[in-house]
Amino acid sequence: MGVASTLGQPVRRREDARLLAGRGRFLDDLPMPDALHMAFVRSPHPFARFQPKRPGRLTFTAESLAGRASPAQIVPPPGLDAAPVPHPLLAAGEVRYVGQPVAAVLAESRALAEDAVDAVEVAYEPLPAVDDPRAGETLVRWEKSAGDVAGAFARAAHVVRTEHVLPRLVAAPPEPRGALATVEGGQLTVWLSSESAHRARAQLAQILRRAEDSIRVVVPDVGGGFSSKGTLPVEAAVAAFAAVELGRPVRWTEDRRENALSAPQGRGVRAAVELALDADGRILALxxxxxxxxxxxxxxxxAIPPHTVAMSLTGAYAVDAVEVIVTGARTHRVPTAPFRGAGRAEASFLIETAVDAAARQLRMDRIELRRRNLVRTFPHTTALGWTYDSGDYEACLDRALALVGAADGELVGVGVALWVARSGGLYETASVQRAGDDVVVTVGSTPSGQGHETVFAQLAAATLGVDPERVTVRTGDTAWLADGVGSFTARSTAMGGSAVVAAAQDLLAGGDGHARFASDQTFTSGAYAAVVEVVRATGEVRVRKLVAVDDAGRIVNPLLARGQVVGGLVQALGATVLDALPTAAEVPELVTASVESPSPLNPLGAKGISESGAIGAPAAIANAVADAIGRHLDPPYTPAAVWQALR
Structure with a gap:
């Protein structure tokens, strides 16, 4: 006899009992007593020529890797032109950002390796550095248009232009990046703190010029990633190279300072948006x-986030004529890469602050202006070619407005923002096998704190009609599944979860219990609202309330969904108002709610939700600050910046 399904129920995370009791197995918890420890000599200059002294046996430089290892390949989005400037594994002759690895040093302990780094002599010749992208050479170029943009602007009753700068952000995961590499019997095994096992294996194979089947990648428990662990670190590739070269295990774990210096950063966008509107406030072109x-x-x-910014710029609005040009410039800073909400958060900020500016210029209610331009029928194909699978944007807006309520005070502002974000896509693999009365689920999606073990167990149990407690979930080992993708773009439930269901159905039908689920990307949406108070004497911005209404299709576990939204809200708070890592003391009243528009693209009707808070909150907070002080400011909203704006 089957048991009642837990789908749609707020099931508590089964991972927590293990993790809170200290029984997690993170990268540094893995025993390897004979491992050499690797530390890196890093550039103190943003741009310089350099010449190291001849390295010793346990020191690796670019010369050590020459002809035997290659930088990771660049695979740009369709239609995007990218210059051939991949990140070198170790700098050769010149450094281009503070923190760039120059040499790798190994020793019998981490302390000795760090001491050895201090002993390496490098002669630097500093060069003039570029830190403003407006002065940098172009590395990436993309443009696309649709509809009669010029004609729409020519006949527009109103033209509104906004310009914004969104600063870079450091992801700051609780567990920094790291790797542990061993070689045995010709097989290279690499343990990584990563958001993917199979993609990391493919990158290692390309970099080290090895066959994929000679490499095993294992992802243990991961202490957060926020997309900064989606790309294989160059340091991890050097550690793997050293393990092969020396025939000994090699361990690398960065410290917090290294993470801030050399891990990929997010955002870093300067943009201008122009809206052409008719006399009734309908957007004719962008x-x-x-x-x-x-x-x-x-x-x-x-190159992915800037491309996503461009493709996402119309947001929740039906705009028939669009022209976007993206330029990616080279500066002497650490490279950028996806950061939670990559590209979608920037696009939401840009379009939603532009709509508020349009409402002010047209002297029109900002909510009414939004209503007049919403996408209302689905599926909806945007002017630039993305197809929104399902949604109810007005229902999200109505719910957010009802929840935010009224606010009063001298310098109190209320901000609203809508957003639409791609999620999922590509494919994912899974297997579901019976082991007596128990079930073993193996899936290519790798968790970094989201609660995958709980959700995948719920899905397998519901499909097979068993108790979720009888289900064991395995992730993060390329030896368990021949292929897989990983966790990014809020894809794990829609893609990994659908693969688990398909594999369970295959098992019920008498097959081998395997599945590869593929789908187009889904589009999550939502409406957020913020209430802020500005202290006139100091410029301090106090967020009183944040309201998040998300439409992520059908919700498998509302408790975990809320946890993901709250995490994103707090991260957005740190990025916009605090300019620092938030603590519980700075978290305001958080109100969350859901609208469910099931996606037709997967059997669960699910979409992504893990990045929602980080996507929707920055624009809502920005519009609330502007409402409070009467003018728009770019984040972060530090007391000094706001105090100056008030004067």
């Missing part, structure tokens, strides 16, 4: 110009 600070080199995923 022009966008996006300048992205890409940093010194291109990582495999560096």
């Amino acid at each position: 022009r966008g110009r996006v300048l992205a600070d890409l940093g010194a080199y291109l990582l495999p995923s560096t």
Whole structure:
């Protein structure tokens, strides 16, 4: 006899009992007593020529790797032109950002390795550095248009232009990046703190010029990633190279300072948006110009966020004529890459602040202006070619307005923002096998704190009619599944979860219990509202309330969904108002709610939700600050910046 399904129920995370009791197995918890420890000599200059002294046996430089290892390949989005400037594994002759690895040093302990780094002598010749993307050479170029943009602007009753700068952000995951590499019997095994096992294996194979089947990648428990662990670190590739070269295990774990210096950063966008509107406030056309600070080199995923900004600029609005040009510039900074909400958060900020500006210029109610331009029928194909699968944007807006309520005070503002974000896509693999009365689920999606073990167990149990407690979930080992993708773009439930259901159905039908689920990307949406108070004497911005209404299709576990939204809200708070890592003391009243518009693209009707808070909150907070002080400011909203604006 089957048991009642837990789908749609707020099931508590089964992972927590293990993790809160200290029984997690993170990268540094893995025993390897004979491992050499690797530390890196890093550039103290943003741009310089350099000449190291001849390295010793346990020191690796670019010369050590020459002809035997290659930088990771750049695979740009369709139609995007990218310069051939991949990130070198180790700098050769010149450095281009503070923190760039120059040499790798190994020793019998981490302390000795760090001491050895201090003993390495490098002669630097500093050069003039570029830190403004407006002065940097172009590395990436993309443009696309649709409809009669020029004609729409020519006949428009109103033209509104806004310009914004969104600063870079450091992801700051609780667990920094790291790797542990061993070689045995010709097989290279690499343990990584990563958001993917199979993609990391493919990158290692390309970099080290090895066959994929000679490499095993294992992802243990991961202490957060926020997309900064989606790309294989160059340091991890060097550690793997050293393990092969020396025939000994090699361990690398960065410290917090290294993470801030050399891990990929997010955002870093300067943009202008122009809206052409008719006399009734309907948006006729949009022009966008996006300048992205890409940093010194291109990582495999560096070009993705600027492209996503461009494709997402119309947001929740039906705009028939669009022209967007993206330029990615080289600066002497650490490279950028996806950061939670990559590209979608920037696009939401740009279009939603532009709509508020249009409402002010037209002297029109900002909510009514939004209503007049909403996408209302689905599926909806945007002017630039993305197809929104389902949604109810007005229902989200109505719910957010009802929840935010009224606010009063001298310098109190209320801000509203809508957003639409791509999620999922590509494919994912899974297997579901019976082991007596128990079930073992293996899936290519790798968790970094989201609660995958709980959700995948719920899905398998519901499909097979068993108790979720009888289900064991395995992730993060390329030896368990021949292929897989990983966790990014809020894809795990829609893609990994659908693969689990398909594999369970295959098992019920008498097959081998395997599935590869593929789908187009889904589009999550929502409406957010913020209430802020500004202290006139100091410029301090106090967020009183944040309201998040998300439409992520059908929700498998509302408790975990809320946890993901709250995490994104707090991260957005740190990025916009605090300019620092938030603590519980700074978290305001948080109100969350859901609208469910099931996606037709997967059997669960699910979409992504893990990045929602980070996407929707920045624009809502920005519009609330503008409402409070009477003018728009770009984040972060530090007391000094706001105090100056008040004067």
